[in-house]
Amino acid sequence: MDAVNIAELSGNIAVVGYGLAAIGPGIGVGLVVSKTIESIARQPELAGRLQVTMWLGIAFTEALALIGLATPFIFV
Numbered sequence: 001m002d003a004v005n006i007a008e009l010s011g012n013i014a015v016v017g018y019g020l021a022a023i024g025p026g027i028g029v030g031l032v033v034s035k036t037i038e039s040i041a042r043q044p045e046l047a048g049r050l051q052v053t054m055w056l057g058i059a060f061t062e063a064l065a066l067i068g069l070a071t072p073f074i075f076v
Contacts, residue, residue: 021068
């Protein structure tokens, strides 16, 4: 294999790796939001506090997606 084919192969592997890394945060955000909606339905008076906690959970979960995005650039 020449250098061009190897570069294309490693680039394709990085894209697949990021695609797989994005699945986890996507599922995580879905779970955080669904449980917050469930909690607000059970205790509507805590909606404000629950929403703040939900946004913190989403932020931390999305940080995993950013790490997954940056990792191929660091190791390639």
